[in-house]
Amino acid sequence: MSDTARAADGDGVQRSSTVVVPTAGTVLSAIALVALLVPVRRGVVDPALWAAAAAAFVATGAFLARRHGLLERRLAGTVAAASSLLAVVCSGYAITQGTLGSVVVPGLEWSVSLLFVAFFLAVGAVGVGVADRAGVSGQGLFYRLGQTVEMTVLGVAGLVGITIASIFLSIPVQLAGGEAPELAWTVIEYLAFAVGLGGVTVGYLALRERDLSFIDLDRPTLRTVGWIVVGLVLILGANLGISALMGALGIESSEHTTTQRVVENPDLLYVIIPAMVLVVGPFEELLYRNVVQKSLYGTFSRYGAVVVASVVFTLVHILAYATAGAGEILASLSLLFVLSLILGVLYERTENLVVPALVHGCYNAAIFATLLL
Incomplete structure (x- = not known):
């Protein structure tokens, strides 16, 4: 603290x-x-x-x-x-x-x-x-609330950054005229994802007068590989267990907007699956774990920071799961919150961005890969 x-x-x-x-x-x-x-x-x-x-x-x-x-x-x-x-x-x-x-x-x-x-x-x-x-104390509670709001704004800024990057990256395609295939737009979408989240991360670090040493990137070791394996087992097991529990309780969940696109055009998976490992996992974990969660360490306890960062991570995904009714969206976000807690603990335990980034990316890739079956 x-x-x-x-x-x-x-x-x-x-x-x-x-x-x-x-x-x-x-x-x-x-x-x-x-x-x-x-x-x-x-x-x-x-x-x-x-x-x-x-x-x-x-x-x-x-x-x-x-x-x-x-x-x-x-x-x-x-x-x-x-x-x-x-x-x-x-x-x-x-x-x-x-x-x-x-x-x-x-x-x-x-x-x-x-x-x-x-x-x-x-x-x-x-x-x-x-x-x-x-x-x-009351003052301490107010200070923590302020930090939570700041990190939530930062999380939303990540979404805005992706949108702005997407607009600029699509300009050359629009100037060239003609209709680009959906596969090409999907490539642009994930490039914008990387540029947007990366840009917001660099901008926030500069605003807080922090350099790139704030980013926790270490060489993979046997310990790193072990944590990645453990993380994948935990996150996949949690998904299966919670999904089974929801099914038993009669709780239905909503689909991610990307899943709906894949159902209509399965060829998108040839871009989406590698993008999950190379772009989505690394850049989401960079912003929401390495920046948001780590920034909260000075205000909350370590595990308190994990919880607050997971709340922020879950909130910024509301639109991504807004494909059904309120109850279904809440069910999907609840599962996402639990999975985010696992990623947060992995980062807290290892202090190495590589671990949650690869676990997150491989988990997402595995989920989308099942659509090929």
Whole structure:
């Protein structure tokens, strides 16, 4: 943790006596509770919804008890974080089963899903509960929130960078006239992917006055190969296990937009599969692990940084999986979040970009290769 983060936290006594953090947790979990109770009051029959509401109620009580000194900090933080996590899981499951609890905002005619509101507020409550258990002060919580927002903006900037690079790289084709085959556009797409993410990475490092030594690239060793093998086993096993669990629970997921393109034109795989290993894996891991995750090490614990970086990584993939309904998208993103955690831990353990880059790229290539079968 950096000196700035330590200063933001203050000493242990000050952290224990603050009411800012449990108050923030109370507000988040209480609003989540209300959002969950509205559909219940309207007669929505869904055990997962009721379980989520019960968990949010317990979390609210734990935060309130902590705020008023009725529960010890560590115990209250543990109960609040665990209950909020249960609310996240149960509300998320309810969403995947089609329960949205939508309401229309008066005057705007916008439809808002109360379960999604509860889901995201409960996610925030989990973070606040963990922070309170760790003794983080209100100032420290605000500082961590700022870092999370900065890294999220950086992640979105990566998407913008890809778009801008794609526009410039397509200019020669457009000037030449005629219609380029989809295969050629796919090559341009992945070149733009590399240029866009690479450019944003270099730009951010320059902005923060860091040189290329910040990038963790080491020569492959037997240890590196071992971690890559372990990583591939873990990530493929997690995919199979979670997919099987989702199938057993009746949870459907959405397809990646690239998968839909491949179904229509299988020849694209001759570009996509090698691009996954040579471009997507290396450049996504460069930005989201080597820059985003590593930048968070000075503010969060190592594994806290893994979680926050995985949240950022998952959020920037929303559009890529927006091929079905809200429940299916959430299911796909949940799986992606778990797989991102594995990549984050691999990077944290090895401090070598080569490991998560190759695991990520080979995993993606393997998934698309199955489409050839």
